[in-house]
Amino acid sequence: MVRAWFINEEDLDEDRLERENAKLQFIDPETLTKTTGVVVQAFGTDMDGANKSVDSVKNERGYSYEDCLEIMPDADNLEKLMQKFATEHLHDEEETRFVLDGSTYFDVRSKDDTWIRVEVTKGDLIIVPPGLYHRLTLTKPKLIKLRRLFLVKPSWTSFNRPDADNLDCRRDQDDGDPTSTSRNIYIPSIMEVSKKKNRWHFKLSYFLVN
Numbered sequence: 001m002v003r004a005w006f007i008n009e010e011d012l013d014e015d016r017l018e019r020e021n022a023k024l025q026f027i028d029p030e031t032l033t034k035t036t037g038v039v040v041q042a043f044g045t046d047m048d049g050a051n052k053s054v055d056s057v058k059n060e061r062g063y064s065y066e067d068c069l070e071i072m073p074d075a076d077n078l079e080k081l082m083q084k085f086a087t088e089h090l091h092d093e094e095e096t097r098f099v100l101d102g103s104t105y106f107d108v109r110s111k112d113d114t115w116i117r118v119e120v121t122k123g124d125l126i127i128v129p130p131g132l133y134h135r136l137t138l139t140k141p142k143l144i145k146l147r148r149l150f151l152v153k154p155s156w157t158s159f160n161r162p163d164a165d166n167l168d169c170r171r172d173q174d175d176g177d178p179t180s181t182s183r184n185i186y187i188p189s190i191m192e193v194s195k196k197k198n199r200w201h202f203k204l205s206y207f208l209v210n
């Protein structure tokens with residue numbers, strides 16, 4: 001089940017969340033999409049069915065690449081990873097994640113620059129639009145397994161705040177309609193063709209269409 005609520009800048013204490021659950025100002029998924037452009041969907045915990053639903057989303061949105069990220073509580077580099085994820089940043093491509101196991105918080109900026117915390121758990125999908133500042137915090141017990149979906153093979157590029165303020169994708173986010181489904185379109189172009197063991201291989205480059 002996806003939950004979202006407003007938080008203060010310093011509101012990162014999970015125990016406080018448990019103590020003050022009743023006081024949280026929750027936002028429904030439709031309002032979340034209207035105010036931030038973030039799309040969330042709960043596909044349930046029957047993972048066969050849920051993964052098939054994600055496959056449909058993958059086809060609909062034209063994702064051509066995916067991988068799996070798994071972080072365990074005893075990971076050697078856990079602190080370093082958490083620090084990296086918790087840094088406020090954005091991407092020039094949408095960030096799409098499906099939770100296979102565990103849970104995590106995506107904090108996303110609202111129109112008035114306050115934080116909205118989006119909790120995603122097993123079976124939930126989240127799409128963060130390009131140009132929207134966000135950060136990720138692992139919930140206890142620091143376990144997460146995600147399908148990560150990309151339009152093209154990922155460059156893993158993230159832009160931290162405030163360096164990203166002048167990027168085109170950021171201006172799009174500020175000026176555009178947050179419910180718009182428009183996004184960067186990449187057109188593949190064949191750069192090299194070769195034949196190995198009777199099979200053709202194509203090396204592709206992708207060009208951004210404005």
Ligand SMILES: [Fe+2]
Nearest residue numbers: 089091095158
């Ligand atoms: Fe990100």
